[in-house]
Amino acid sequence: xxxxxxxxxxxxxxxxxxxxxxxxxxxxxxxxxxxxxxxxxxxxxxxxxxxxxxxxxxxxxxxxxxxxxxxxxxxxxxxxxxxxxxxxxxxxxxxxxxxxxxxxxxxxxxxxxxxxxxxxxxxxxxxxxxxxxxxxxxxxxxxxxxxxxxxxxxxxxxxxxxxxxxxxxxxxxxxxxxxxxxxxxxxxxxxxxxxxxxxxxxxxxxxxxxxxxxxxxxxxxxxxxxxxxxx
Amino acid sequence: xxxxxxxxxxxxxxxxxxxxxxxxxxxxxxxxxxxxxxxxxxxxxxxxxxxxxxxxxxxxxxxxxxxxxxxxxxxxxxxxxxxxxxxxxxxxxxxxxxxxxxxxxxxxxxxxxxxxxxxxxxxxxxxxxxxxxxxxxxxxxxxxxxxxxxxxxxxxxxxxxxxxxxxxxxxxxxxxxxxxxxxxxxxxxxxxxxxxxxxxxxxxxxxxxxxxxxxxxxxxxxxxxxxxxxxxxxxxxxxxxxxxxxxxxxxxxx
Numbered sequence: 001x002x003x004x005x006x007x008x009x010x011x012x013x014x015x016x017x018x019x020x021x022x023x024x025x026x027x028x029x030x031x032x033x034x035x036x037x038x039x040x041x042x043x044x045x046x047x048x049x050x051x052x053x054x055x056x057x058x059x060x061x062x063x064x065x066x067x068x069x070x071x072x073x074x075x076x077x078x079x080x081x082x083x084x085x086x087x088x089x090x091x092x093x094x095x096x097x098x099x100x101x102x103x104x105x106x107x108x109x110x111x112x113x114x115x116x117x118x119x120x121x122x123x124x125x126x127x128x129x130x131x132x133x134x135x136x137x138x139x140x141x142x143x144x145x146x147x148x149x150x151x152x153x154x155x156x157x158x159x160x161x162x163x164x165x166x167x168x169x170x171x172x173x174x175x176x177x178x179x180x181x182x183x184x185x186x187x188x189x190x191x192x193x194x195x196x197x198x199x200x201x202x203x204x205x206x207x208x209x210x211x212x213x214x215x216x217x218x219x220x221x222x223x224x225x226x227x228x229x230x231x
Numbered sequence: 232x233x234x235x236x237x238x239x240x241x242x243x244x245x246x247x248x249x250x251x252x253x254x255x256x257x258x259x260x261x262x263x264x265x266x267x268x269x270x271x272x273x274x275x276x277x278x279x280x281x282x283x284x285x286x287x288x289x290x291x292x293x294x295x296x297x298x299x300x301x302x303x304x305x306x307x308x309x310x311x312x313x314x315x316x317x318x319x320x321x322x323x324x325x326x327x328x329x330x331x332x333x334x335x336x337x338x339x340x341x342x343x344x345x346x347x348x349x350x351x352x353x354x355x356x357x358x359x360x361x362x363x364x365x366x367x368x369x370x371x372x373x374x375x376x377x378x379x380x381x382x383x384x385x386x387x388x389x390x391x392x393x394x395x396x397x398x399x400x401x402x403x404x405x406x407x408x409x410x411x412x413x414x415x416x417x418x419x420x421x422x423x424x425x426x427x428x429x430x431x432x433x434x435x436x437x438x439x440x441x442x443x444x445x446x447x448x449x450x451x452x453x454x455x456x457x458x459x460x461x462x463x464x465x466x467x468x469x470x471x472x473x474x475x476x477x478x479x480x481x482x483x484x485x
Contacts, residue, residue, distance in 0.1 A: 101289060
């Protein structure tokens with residue numbers, strides 16, 4: 001009796017998920033993601049990034065804190081050991097970027113324009129959550145998964161932008177490139193994976209996150225009290 | 232990735248080494264006067280520094296400097312020339328420097344002339360660091376010195392080193408700690424098995440200056456004070472070990 005009840009309950013969940021998947025189109029999902037992102041005032045997240053560079057897998061973990069009103073984004077490298085302890089502070093208000101280098105016990109200060117120029121894009125460092133936006137992306141919901149945290153959507157991006165630097169730097173055949181994005185029950189895109197055929201070229205996972213926790217500008221700006229080198 | 236590949240570009244940019252054209256160049260000249268303990272001297276020093284970013288994870292600094300001074304009695308030249316590079320790349324630091332003359336002029340005016348190279352490699356992993364420093368001197372009797380070391384960081388920095396070279400075989404400990412955000416203190420001790428000499432002492436570092444007191448069982452006690460103004464053009468140093476030697480300099484930025 002108990003087993004039958006459990007089985008029926010599981011089937012109901014699967015059925016409900018399937019119905020929800022049918023009801024929720026990719027456009028609706030993208031709109032929900034957009035709405036969620038627009039409601040974010042500050043973001044604190046721990047992010048794992050795994051990319052393939054010259055045949056080597058490089059795994060990097062960041063602690064990211066960003067505030068829209070404060071116009072500040074702070075990144076602390078947690079791994080690998082080669083860069084652990086470094087802190088990057090993108091200050092849009094003062095248009096500058098500070099990098100704390102623990103080995104040198106110094107902070108490098110440079111104009112933000114130079115940093116953005118290096119990326120090759122005009123990045124909004126004070127609005128980091130917008131980089132998670134699905135707006136203007138063409139895709140389809142490939143799978144709806146039910147987890148302990150709720151319903152998760154697996155999205156396949158159907159029209160990859162050939163200009164994406166990740167592809168141009170890592171992919172040898174962009175025609176075979178495939179990208180998947182996972183969106184959680186809070187409509188936060190928290191995971192992505194990038195493939196060329198069956199080969200995974202990169203993964204990004206927001207391991208944990210906290211929204212609108214009231215991060216202050218002072219918290220974001222706090223850096224070790226060491227000499228500053230201006231570039 | 233998601234929006235025109237931006238998020239991945241952000242993070243990839245942080246883990247890739249991209250050489251930036253951004254560089255800072257500084258050149259300065261100094262007029263220096265002082266007393267060696269036996270003679271007065273006067274001279275000039277020139278220094279050229281070039282600092283450039285190495286992607287988002289470090290920078291390198293190239294320094295070329297030279298000093299020439301003449302003593303007043305039976306004019307004898309003092310000074311040095313040196314060229315070196317120091318690189319900070321993530322949690323790795325390395326440096327290499329070639330020199331001729333007395334590259335330790337500012338800490339010991341009469342340390343003697345040498346011709347050689349010295350370098351260091353250091354890597355930090357969390358609260359620990361390890362590295363090796365070395366020096367090869369080619370002037371007169373060639374000498375070689377290698378100093379592997381380990382560092383542990385907590386409230387202070389504890390450094391243990393082993394020194395193996397043609398002139399000495401020694402072990403030592405150094406502990407530095409912060410007294411305040413502007414002041415640091417340290418104690419050190421090293422024992423040289425080859426020369427059977429113990430060297431120990433303490434140092435105090437404050438805004439722009441370092442005060443060092445040391446005792447060596449072979450050479451006796453020494454006291455040193457070096458100071459360089461951060462905002463003003465003056466620098467000075469004084470060292471006492473049986474005799475008093477000192478210098479003062481004035482800097483012109485170019």
